[in-house]
Amino acid sequence: MILVIEGERKKLICDRSTSTTSFSFDELVIATGNFKELLGVGGFGSVYKGRLPNGELIDVTQDKAPLSWSSRIKISLGAAQGLEYLHCQVDPPVIHRDLKSSNILLEHDFSAKLSDFGLAKLGPVGDDTHVSTRVMGTEGYCALEYAMTGKLTKQSDIYSFGVVLLELITGRRALDTSREAGEQYLVAWCLPYLNEPREFMHKVDPLLQGHFPNRGLRRLLLIIDMCLRENPRERPTIGEIVDALKYLSSKSTSKVYKHGLRS
Numbered sequence: 001m002i003l004v005i006e007g008e009r010k011k012l013i014c015d016r017s018t019s020t021t022s023f024s025f026d027e028l029v030i031a032t033g034n035f036k037e038l039l040g041v042g043g044f045g046s047v048y049k050g051r052l053p054n055g056e057l058i059d060v061t062q063d064k065a066p067l068s069w070s071s072r073i074k075i076s077l078g079a080a081q082g083l084e085y086l087h088c089q090v091d092p093p094v095i096h097r098d099l100k101s102s103n104i105l106l107e108h109d110f111s112a113k114l115s116d117f118g119l120a121k122l123g124p125v126g127d128d129t130h131v132s133t134r135v136m137g138t139e140g141y142c143a144l145e146y147a148m149t150g151k152l153t154k155q156s157d158i159y160s161f162g163v164v165l166l167e168l169i170t171g172r173r174a175l176d177t178s179r180e181a182g183e184q185y186l187v188a189w190c191l192p193y194l195n196e197p198r199e200f201m202h203k204v205d206p207l208l209q210g211h212f213p214n215r216g217l218r219r220l221l222l223i224i225d226m227c228l229r230e231n232p233r234e235r236p237t238i239g240e241i242v243d244a245l246k247y248l249s250s251k252s253t254s255k256v257y258k259h260g261l262r263s
Contacts (some may be wrong), residue, residue, distance in 0.1 A: 066207040069216065070249075071110045072168045076220075077245040078112030079104050083161060084238045086114070087154045093123035095131070095152055099160035100141045100174065101167050123154055140174030140185060145232055155232035161241070162227025166190055169220060171205030187228060194225040216248055 067075070086094040096103075097119040105113045119136045131152045135142070143159035146152055163174050166186050174186045183189045193200040197218045204212060223244050226236050236244075 067110075067168075069208060069212040073216075073220075073245065073249050074110050075104070075106065075112045076165055076168060077242065077249050078110075079114060079164065080161065080238060080242045080245050082112065082114040083157060084242050086120075087123070087157070087238045093154060095121050095123050095154055096157050096160075097121055097152065098137050098141075099157050099164065100138050101164050104164070121152060138174075140187070143232065144230060153232060154238070155235045158227050158235045158238065158241070159232070161238075162224050162235075163187060165220065165224045165227065169205060169217070170203050171207055190224075191228065194221050194228075197221055213251070216251060219244070219248055 083096065083099065086096060094117075096114065096117065098116060099114070103114060103116040105115050107113070121131055121133055124131050133150055133152050135147055135150050137146075137160075141160040141163045143156040146156040163186065166172075167174060170186065170190065172186050172189075175184060176186075177184055190200070190203060193203065197214070200221060201217070204210075204217065223236070223241060226234070227241070229235050
């Protein structure tokens with residue numbers, strides 16, 4: 001039996017040759033333990049181990065339909081707005097501490113929602129500038145200053161968000177040990193080219209087939225470059241990122257040509 005998450009990641013199809021059963025995404029999360037056990041990556045996408053309520057073991061296949069440029073911007077904006085809520089609209093603010101692509105869930109229309117708050121911490125209050133805590137998170141997404149000192153700030157999330165943006169436009173994982181040594185860490189592989197959009201075009205996800213706006217790419221690279229600054233004080237606030245992504249979103253639906261010939 002194979003369960004397939006369709007492109008909208010909302011519906012499941014259970015093929016038993018004799019019948020078809022639909023499952024909700026919430027039921028899938030329960031069956032797979034929140035996509036806990038990755039069995040491998042096949043031609044149809046990532047395959048996870050799951051178990052139905054009756055105890056039957058299943059394989060769950062996550063579809064990898066290519067995302068358009070505008071869909072990627074929409075996902076970026078939705079995730080940023082979720083982070084803005086945590087940082088700016090609750091008191092005291094909440095630092096996610098494990099922001100990564102696998103903790104961003106998508107609705108059928110690519111609306112993004114943040115998930116997995118198991119490592120979240122309340123942010124600093126009053127005159128405090130940071131929260132001192134044990135270093136937790138996922139390798140490849142963790143801000144250097146937090147990894148080195150254990151001093152957690154909202155800007156630690158901003159760094160992680162920059163890594164997520166890189167994943168969205170390159171189609172690569174933050175850490176992929178199956179690649180050559182110089183390409184395993186996505187940030188290290190991309191960082192020298194963030195200020196060189198023409199060179200960076202060769203790193204854009206090939207599934208886009210060159211259909212992205214030059215100007216949009218340049219502006220997104222500027223956002224990423226600021227998010228990944230070594231000095232956390234130089235990183236933008238999530239509110240500033242949301243404003244920038246809203247602007248990009250308003251421009252991303254215009255017609256674009258192969259290799260971004262139109263901006």
